[in-house]
Amino acid sequence: MSSSLPTTSHITEAGAAAKASVAGVAPVPGVSKPDAILTVDHVTRRFGGMTAVDVQHLEVQRGIITALIGPNGAGKTTFFNLITGFDKPSSAPRLIGGPKAGEAAKSTFNGRDVGNTGATKVAKMGMVRTFQLTKALSKLTVIENMRLGAKDQPGENLFVAVVKPLWAKREAEITAKAEELLARFKLLEKRDDMAGSLSGGQKKLLEMARALMSDPVMIMLDEPMAGVNPALTQSLLGHIQALRDEGMTVLFVEHDMHMVRHISDWVVVMAEGKVVAEGPSGTVMDDPAVIDAYLGAHHNTDLGDDSLLTDEVAEELAAEVSAEDAAEAAGDSAEDSVAKRAEGKA
Ligand SMILES: Nc1ncnc2c1ncn2[C@@H]1O[C@H](COP(=O)(O)OP(=O)(O)OP(=O)(O)O)[C@@H](O)[C@H]1O
Numbered sequence: 001m002s003s004s005l006p007t008t009s010h011i012t013e014a015g016a017a018a019k020a021s022v023a024g025v026a027p028v029p030g031v032s033k034p035d036a037i038l039t040v041d042h043v044t045r046r047f048g049g050m051t052a053v054d055v056q057h058l059e060v061q062r063g064i065i066t067a068l069i070g071p072n073g074a075g076k077t078t079f080f081n082l083i084t085g086f087d088k089p090s091s092a093p094r095l096i097g098g099p100k101a102g103e104a105a106k107s108t109f110n111g112r113d114v115g116n117t118g119a120t121k122v123a124k125m126g127m128v129r130t131f132q133l134t135k136a137l138s139k140l141t142v143i144e145n146m147r148l149g150a151k152d153q154p155g156e157n158l159f160v161a162v163v164k165p166l167w168a169k170r171e172a173e174i175t176a177k178a179e180e181l182l183a184r185f186k187l188l189e190k191r192d193d194m195a196g197s198l199s200g201g202q203k204k205l206l207e208m209a210r211a212l213m214s215d216p217v218m219i220m221l222d223e224p225m226a227g228v229n230p231a232l233t234q235s236l237l238g239h240i241q242a243l244r245d246e247g248m249t250v251l252f253v254e255h256d257m258h259m260v261r262h263i264s265d266w267v268v269v270m271a272e273g274k275v276v277a278e279g280p281s282g283t284v285m286d287d288p289a290v291i292d293a294y295l296g297a298h299h300n301t302d303l304g305d306d307s308l309l310t311d312e313v314a315e316e317l318a319a320e321v322s323a324e325d326a327a328e329a330a331g332d333s334a335e336d337s338v339a340k341r342a343e344g345k346a
Contacts, residue, residue, distance in 0.1 A: 014245035018064040018265045019280070025266075027279025027287075030057040037062035037218055037249050038083065038127070041106040042099070044091040044273075045078050052078045053089075054273040060218075065240065065250040067260045067281070070270035071294055076253045079270065080220060083107060084129050085114065085122040092116065110217060124151055126217030130207040130224070138196030142187060145195050145206060146178035149213030174213075181209045185239065201232030208239060219243060221252035225259050237263055261285060269293065 025031055036059035045053040053075040060066055068076050081087035089105035092115065098104060107115045109127050117125070131137075137145055182188040185205040190198060195206060204224055211219055221240070228236055240263060244250050254260050260267060260281060267284045269277040271293040277284050284290055 012241065012245050014247075015241060015265075018244055021064060022061050022266050022280070025061075025279075027277070027283050029275045029278055031059070031278065033059040033061040035062045036060060037110055038251075039108045040083060042091050042103050043079070043082055043089045043105045043107065045075075045082055045087065046090045051273050053082060055079060055270075055275055058268065058275055058278075060249065060251055061266060062249050063244065063247055064265035065244045065252070065263055066266045066268060067264040068251060068253045068268050068270065069255075069257070069260055070276075074270040075273040076270055077222070080129065080222060080253060083114075084127060084220060085117050085119040089115075123214060123216075126215075127220065128211045128214055128216035128218070129220035130211045130222055132203075132207065132222070138194065140195055141192050142182065142195050142198070142206060143175070143178055143191045145210055146182065146213055147174055149210035150174045150177070151214040178213065181212055185209045186235070199229065199232070200227030201229055201236065204228055204236060205232070205239065208236075212243075216248065218249040218251065221250065221254075223254055224252055225254055225256040233259075257285070 021034060025033060038058075038060040040055055040058045042057075043053060043055045044051060068079070070076055078087065082089055091099050091103065091105040093099065093104035105115055106113070109122070109125060112125060114122055114125065114127070123129075137148075140148070179188060179191070182191060185208065187198075187202060187205055187209065190202065195203070198206060204227070208219075208221065208224070224236060224240065225233065237259065240250060240252070244265075264281045267278065267281045268275055269284060269290050276293060277287055277290050279287075
C-alpha cells in the first residue's frame, strides 16, 4: 500500500499550516498544545479488575489530523467511547464514594465541559464519530443512512413535527444536504442502493459522509482504512485531508501504519490503557519505546517504514522464520516417511 501513497511533496498550504501549529510542541506524553480543542484529565475505565484506559492528561490540537495508535487491546476504542459520551469513566465524579478532589475525570471540548455529557449531546456540540455500518443500517438505503446523520430532525421538535410546512421544509433541506455530500463522496449514483451492497471503501466513504451531516467541528474516525481496497485508498486519504484543510479537527484510530505515517500531523500512542508517546509521526514512530510497544506484542507489525527493521529485529525475525521453516520441514519429512512406509506396505 505504501507505494500507492503520494509523497509529502503534495502537501497543501493548510496541511503545512497544521503541521506548523504543532511544530514547537515537545514530543512528550500529555504535553500542552497551543490551541487544544479537546482536553482530557484523569479518564480511567476499569472492567472488573482490569484497567482498560488510564489517561491522566491529553490535549488534541485544533485543526490538525491526530492519529491514535497502539497494539490490540491498548484501550483506543474504549477511550474513543469515553470521550464521545458512549461510555462513562470509572473515575467520573460522584456524589458519594467518587474519586478524590482533583482526581475525577474531566473533559473539555471546544471550551465546554463534556465530562458528564451523553453521546447525542456531545454530537450536537460538534464532536462526531463515524460508525461502522451495522446490520440494521446495511438494510437502509444510502440516502436513508445519510438522513439519519442529520441533526435537528423534524421529529425532534414537537412544534415542527406537527406543522407540515415546517417539517416538509426541514426534510427537503436534509435531503438536499445529503445529496450534496453524496456527490462530494462520489456516492450519488448509489443514492437508492442498499448500504449493505456497497464495497468496503464505499461503506467507509458513506460513514464519513453521514458523520458530516451534522456539521461537526471535530470528526473521529474509527479505522477508516479497514476493508478498503487500494483503488479507493487514495480517495479516502484525500477526503480526510480535505476535512482538515477546511478547518475541521480529525482524530482517528488506525492500524494501517503507512496511512498513519502519511496523513497524520500528530500521533498519540497508547499501550495498556496509557498514553505512552506522542509527537509528529516521524519522531514518534521511530521511537524505540513505541517500536517496542508494538513489536513486543507483534513481531510482524509494520510501522509503515521498512527502515524500522533494525538489524537486531531483522535477525530475530529471520531466526523465528527459520525455526518455523525447520519445524514445518520436520513435519513434512515425518509425513513423507509415513507416506513412504504406507506405500511400501501397499
Ligand atoms: N465491555 C468490555 N468488557 C470487558 N472488557 C472490555 C470491554 N471493552 C473492552 N474491554 C477490554 O479492554 C481492553 C481495551 O480494549 P479496546 O477495545 O479499547 O482496545 P483497542 O486498543 O481498541 O484494541 P483493538 O486495536 O484490538 O481494537 C481490552 O483488554 C478489552 O478486552
